[in-house]
Amino acid sequence: MSAKDTVVKDRRNPLKVARGLGSSQSGVSHWWTQRVTAAALVLLGVWFVVTVLCLLHADYATAHAAVAKPWNALLLIAFVLTMFWHAVLGLQVVIEDYVHTRWKEVILLVAIKFLAVLGALASVLAVLRIALTP
Amino acid sequence: MANTQRPLSPHLQIYKRQVQMMTSIVHRATGIALAVGSVLVVGGLLHLAAGEDSFNHFKSIIGSPVGMILLVGWSWALFYHLCNGIRHLIQDAGLGYEIPQFIRSSWLSVAGSIVLTVLVWAYVMTAGGAA
Numbered sequence: 540m541s542a543k544d545t546v547v548k549d550r551r552n553p554l555k556v557a558r559g560l561g562s563s564q565s566g567v568s569h570w571w572t573q574r575v576t577a578a579a580l581v582l583l584g585v586w587f588v589v590t591v592l593c594l595l596h597a598d599y600a601t602a603h604a605a606v607a608k609p610w611n612a613l614l615l616i617a618f619v620l621t622m623f624w625h626a627v628l629g630l631q632v633v634i635e636d637y638v639h640t641r642w643k644e645v646i647l648l649v650a651i652k653f654l655a656v657l658g659a660l661a662s663v664l665a666v667l668r669i670a671l672t673p
Numbered sequence: 674m675a676n677t678q679r680p681l682s683p684h685l686q687i688y689k690r691q692v693q694m695m696t697s698i699v700h701r702a703t704g705i706a707l708a709v710g711s712v713l714v715v716g717g718l719l720h721l722a723a724g725e726d727s728f729n730h731f732k733s734i735i736g737s738p739v740g741m742i743l744l745v746g747w748s749w750a751l752f753y754h755l756c757n758g759i760r761h762l763i764q765d766a767g768l769g770y771e772i773p774q775f776i777r778s779s780w781l782s783v784a785g786s787i788v789l790t791v792l793v794w795a796y797v798m799t800a801g802g803a804a
Contacts, residue, residue: 574765577758584755588748592793595800599725606721619714626708633701651708658715665715665722 569628576625583618603669612670619662623655692779700757703750710747748793753786 630651638644720731760778
């Protein structure tokens with residue numbers, strides 16, 4: 540096949556072939572969101588560890604009352620949402636890097652999102668139930 | 674499928690073992706471990722929401738020998754991912770890219786995570802054990 544044949548067969552603008560492929564998708568937003576959630580988790584994670592350590596040996600009533608405090612409830616919800624968000628972004632990269640069979644990759648990518656949403660919703664419902672129970 | 678047409682980086686086996694390489698691998702491993710460990714956070718909240726008996730049951734689980742071992746592992750994974758995560762954020766800002774700085778910050782992440790884990794568990798032990 541000569542170079543001339545190739546030119547005649549493919550009349551599409553090269554941009555048409557390139558668009559939507561390669562690195563021109565949502566990589567920057569993924570990268571940036573991972574960093575922003577990481578920065579948030581530095582603060583929220585340290586707060587969470589300190590809060591849990593303060594509740595060492597706490598009985599049910601003390602722990603319940605602590606989580607029910609408005610600031611603690613708010614920060615706990617922020618912590619679990621950010622944690623699951625960050626976890627999905629990180630696991631996604633790991634799966635994309637190491638799972639090379641396309642259908643397994645897609646199933647895993649969807650599965651971690653389902654599980655993360657369930658985990659986040661369950662945590663938020665639990666915190667709300669604790670915070671709103673007198 | 675892996676597209677073998679594109680250039681691939683050399684396989685890991687041909688590199689000499691270096692601390693920067695281990696910190697990177699361990700960062701991913703602890704990230705996966707923490708994602709699995711999020712079950713602990715969700716479980717704790719659900720048990721607390723479900724009432725006193727349920728909460729005491731949760732406390733007995735995490736206070737058991739297996740629970741304690743998991744908690745020590747979980748706390749180290751958290752502190753490592755935290756320390757090395759901060760290191761990565763600093764590097765993302767364009768700092769610390771000289772090779773000696775890179776190696777030094779790698780060891781700082783490792784040392785920091787161990788120091789934090791020891792401090793937290795020393796506090797837990799002096800306060801009379803977990804849960």
